[in-house]
Amino acid sequence: MEQFLQQVVNGISLGSIYALIALGYTMVYGIINLINFAHGDVYMIGAYIGFAAITYAKLGFFPALVITMILCAILGVVIERVAYKPLRNSTRIAVLITAIGVSLLLEYVMMFFVGAEVRSYPKVLSGEVFHLVGVVINIQQIYIVVTAIALMILLQFIVHKTKIGKAMRAVSVDQDAAQLMGIKVDSTISYTFAIGSAFAGAAGVLVGIYYNSIDPLMGIMPGLKAFIAAVFGGIGSIPGAMIGGLSIGIMETLVSGYGNSMYRDAAVFAFLIIILILKPTGLLGKNTREKV
Amino acid sequence: MLEIKNLNVHYGVIQALKNISLTVNNGEIVTLIGANGAGKTTTLRTISGLNKPTSGEILLEGKEITSLSAPQRVKLGISQVPEGRRIFPDMSVLENLELGAFLRNDKNNIKKDMENIYQRFPILSDRKRQTAGTLSGGEQQMLAMGRALMSRPRILLLDEPSMGLAPLLVREIFEIIKDINSTGTTILLVEQNASMALAIAHRAYVIETGTIVMSGTGEELAKSDEIQKAYLGGE
Ligand SMILES: Nc1ncnc2c1ncn2[C@@H]1O[C@H](COP(=O)(O)OP(=O)(O)OP(=O)(O)O)[C@@H](O)[C@H]1O
Numbered sequence: 001m002e003q004f005l006q007q008v009v010n011g012i013s014l015g016s017i018y019a020l021i022a023l024g025y026t027m028v029y030g031i032i033n034l035i036n037f038a039h040g041d042v043y044m045i046g047a048y049i050g051f052a053a054i055t056y057a058k059l060g061f062f063p064a065l066v067i068t069m070i071l072c073a074i075l076g077v078v079i080e081r082v083a084y085k086p087l088r089n090s091t092r093i094a095v096l097i098t099a100i101g102v103s104l105l106l107e108y109v110m111m112f113f114v115g116a117e118v119r120s121y122p123k124v125l126s127g128e129v130f131h132l133v134g135v136v137i138n139i140q141q142i143y144i145v146v147t148a149i150a151l152m153i154l155l156q157f158i159v160h161k162t163k164i165g166k167a168m169r170a171v172s173v174d175q176d177a178a179q180l181m182g183i184k185v186d187s188t189i190s191y192t193f194a195i196g197s198a199f200a201g202a203a204g205v206l207v208g209i210y211y212n213s214i215d216p217l218m219g220i221m222p223g224l225k226a227f228i229a230a231v232f233g234g235i236g237s238i239p240g241a242m243i244g245g246l247s248i249g250i251m252e253t254l255v256s257g258y259g260n261s262m263y264r265d266a267a268v269f270a271f272l273i274i275i276l277i278l279k280p281t282g283l284l285g286k287n288t289r290e291k292v
Numbered sequence: 293m294l295e296i297k298n299l300n301v302h303y304g305v306i307q308a309l310k311n312i313s314l315t316v317n318n319g320e321i322v323t324l325i326g327a328n329g330a331g332k333t334t335t336l337r338t339i340s341g342l343n344k345p346t347s348g349e350i351l352l353e354g355k356e357i358t359s360l361s362a363p364q365r366v367k368l369g370i371s372q373v374p375e376g377r378r379i380f381p382d383m384s385v386l387e388n389l390e391l392g393a394f395l396r397n398d399k400n401n402i403k404k405d406m407e408n409i410y411q412r413f414p415i416l417s418d419r420k421r422q423t424a425g426t427l428s429g430g431e432q433q434m435l436a437m438g439r440a441l442m443s444r445p446r447i448l449l450l451d452e453p454s455m456g457l458a459p460l461l462v463r464e465i466f467e468i469i470k471d472i473n474s475t476g477t478t479i480l481l482v483e484q485n486a487s488m489a490l491a492i493a494h495r496a497y498v499i500e501t502g503t504i505v506m507s508g509t510g511e512e513l514a515k516s517d518e519i520q521k522a523y524l525g526g527e
Pocket residue numbers: 303306308326327328329330331332333334335375484
């Protein structure tokens with residue numbers, strides 16, 4: 001029982017990170033029907049920005065997180081403007097291939113500048129641990145979960161209560177109707193990229209702190225899993241991405257804890273296949289037709 | 293108020309509008325009638341800035357607006373109830389109306405306008421919190437009209453507001469259009485229901501395969517033989 005609880009606690013920490021990344025996938029898909037394959041790399045760059053902010057600028061956790069989020073938001077908007085916007089009226093496959101190209105570009109540009117080697121993250125939080133009914137919870141996990149929850153509440157607030165959020169929802173349903181309301185589609189898309197990328201950046205910092213190591217290819221696997229989390233939750237659905245992220249995190253730690261960590265990734269992919277067979281639109285996905 | 297001069301619009305190689313010119317004067321109800329595929333929707337979309345013309349001019353109060361974006365045109369007072377209503381189905385009635393006022397910041401007046409809309413369409417007031425997608429067709433049409441009015445338009449473009457509605461409801465919608473007009477909003481009404489449209493319009497244009505083939509007062513056109521034959525089912 002204790003071991004089970006321990007795995008669940010670890011799973012929630014990991015899952016919160018997946019959820020933060022998954023939100024960006026799902027928001028961008030919701031608004032322009034693009035699977036932004038470069039999203040995992042924004043997360044990787046976020047980890048490096050956090051690394052630099054803590055190591056060289058000697059910033060604490062919170063300022064480093066905020067700066068990372070701002071810079072990643074800008075990076076996300078630049079990617080959208082430079083790579084995707086010119087292709088707004090192209091075929092989906094052209095945009096998808098471009099996204100893969102942007103992903104590779106970011107990975108190898110980073111490798112050029114920072115080298116391919118794994119770096120260990122600076123210690124910005126204390127190594128303190130708490131014992132709670134036999135379960136060990138460390139301070140990093142608390143920071144991760146609290147940060148993720150705070151960001152998700154913030155996102156819910158933005159999406160439901162602010163003009164930008166309402167514009168995002170309107171554009172994701174019907175761009176023409178949104179324009180007839182006076183909503184600028186291009187800037188709304190930019191805001192969506194900004195928010196999604198800021199969240200990915202935050203996830204990058206949290207992962208660096210949690211696993212203590214970063215490298216230029218670190219975005220590939222978590223990016224893929226966060227994408228699966230988004231699909232599992234129902235791509236386009238914000239609550240779906242949160243639930244999907246947590247489920248995949250917990251499942252992964254349970255499989256590694258009880259079975260064999262080598263099967264961890266296989267289990268996640270098998271799980272996705274089963275979900276897609278049982279419910280092709282994902283957990284909270286709508287049964288609406290695919291938009292053209 | 294609104295003037296269109298020699299407008300040409302293409303979809304790829306298909307020419308949807310051929311040298312169209314029309315005028316809507318301040319305070320008028322002008323209707324544009326025509327059969328399926330004649331180019332009515334294309335005309336309204338181009339006025340709103342959703343389609344870009346290949347050539348021609350659109351003037352609002354004498355000022356050229358052809359190069360402005362759709363949101364900029366909303367800001368200048370052009371509002372549209374699009375074909376098929378295009379409400380936001382997952383949002384509540386209230387949120388749909390709020391989106392209509394997206395470009396406004398005058399909170400108190402928005403509130404007042406919202407009350408006016410609820411007065412005009414009491415059913416929307418009852419359904420405030422309901423998701424718009426669950427409304428009936430007629431209610432959705434009212435919501436789309438209410439939403440369009442929330443921007444305080446100077447000119448309201450209506451694309452087939454009677455489409456798919458029961459005759460009684462059609463009558464009601466046309467009464468409402470007259471009423472909106474009487475409170476000072478200029479109206480450009482696109483319709484296939486020619487008899488109803490001509491009955492409330494001050495002036496009318498007839499469009500056939502992208503060309504304006506006839507124009508006159510509502511009364512004149514309603515009496516014309518060709519219109520009787522082509523659109524009013526007369527002998
Ligand atoms: N997106 C599009 N792509 C290509 N052709 C189009 C497009 N939209 C409209 N057309 C064509 O342009 C012409 C005018 O269409 P439009 O929708 O303006 O007609 P309409 O008068 O509104 O018809 P209806 O009464 O059926 O709504 C038609 O021949 C139509 O097939």
